Amino acid sequence: FNFVGKLLGPRGNSLKRLQEDTLTKMSILGKGSMRDKAKEEELRKSGEAKYYHLNDDLHVLIEVFAPPAEAYARMGHALEEIKKFLIPDYNDEIRQAQLQELTYLNGGPETTETPAVRGKPSLRTRGVPVPALARGRGGIPPAPAGVPRGAPAPRGVTPARVPSTRARGLVAPRARGIPPPAGYRPPPPVQDTYGEYDYDDGYGTAYDEQSYDSYDNNYNSQGQRYR
Numbered sequence: 001f002n003f004v005g006k007l008l009g010p011r012g013n014s015l016k017r018l019q020e021d022t023l024t025k026m027s028i029l030g031k032g033s034m035r036d037k038a039k040e041e042e043l044r045k046s047g048e049a050k051y052y053h054l055n056d057d058l059h060v061l062i063e064v065f066a067p068p069a070e071a072y073a074r075m076g077h078a079l080e081e082i083k084k085f086l087i088p089d090y091n092d093e094i095r096q097a098q099l100q101e102l103t104y105l106n107g108g109p110e111t112t113e114t115p116a117v118r119g120k121p122s123l124r125t126r127g128v129p130v131p132a133l134a135r136g137r138g139g140i141p142p143a144p145a146g147v148p149r150g151a152p153a154p155r156g157v158t159p160a161r162v163p164s165t166r167a168r169g170l171v172a173p174r175a176r177g178i179p180p181p182a183g184y185r186p187p188p189p190v191q192d193t194y195g196e197y198d199y200d201d202g203y204g205t206a207y208d209e210q211s212y213d214s215y216d217n218n219y220n221s222q223g224q225r226y227r
Contacts, residue, residue: 004028006095007060007085010102014085014094022078023066030058 007028008015019026030053034040044054053061062078064071085094 003086003088004033004058006098007082009098010105013101014098018078018081018085022081023064023074024078025063025065026078026082027061027063028058029053029061030056032058 006014007018009017015026015028031040031044033054034043040054043051060082062075062082064074064078066074089095
């Protein structure tokens with residue numbers, strides 16, 4: 001089972017989010033942490049200190065820089081979260097969400113059948129408005145009751161004692177029976193504030209040779225299996 005690919009996620013996004021969620025620094029180290037095995041062996045034999053970890057078993061290094069009490073809390077949180085990625089299951093919620101994310105990143109349509117990755121909002125193109133709610137704040141109230149459909153009210157005459165049709169959360173007009181003033185515009189749609197992470201490439205791993213993108217092919221092959 002490719003634990004490295006599952007922990008990294010499409011384009012390294014899963015590991016980035018995991019670090020941001022736990023406020024820790026994580027690095028995938030050890031033998032097998034690099035996709036290019038020939039280059040890994042070359043670096044291992046180079047004798048450089050920063051590549052000594054390639055002689056060890058595959059592991060994840062978790063680092064925390066904080067006061068002792070907070071550091072222990074962050075480390076405990078990180079350990080609990082990372083255990084969820086170490087389950088050799090090709091069909092768990094994490095894996096399904098990653099496959100859905102990869103499909104979206106490759107330009108495919110998104111669906112609502114796949115659960116979202118922890119810490120990640122549902123996939124939606126930036127700038128696409130959220131569907132309007134029938135009873136949202138700022139919505140235009142329905143026409144007053146008591147007026148026959150298609151029959152306009154006499155000009156300048158306000159219907160007497162029209163029962164209130166205002167629903168909770170809706171803005172009432174200025175006068176009973178009078179429609180909103182001309183030029184009224186509904187509030188602008190809520191924009192998706194979820195953008196790209198301001199992420200430093202050196203934060204997830206201390207080694208430039210370990211590329212997040214190198215594991216995307218693994219998800220492409222797995223994605224075809226579930227289609």
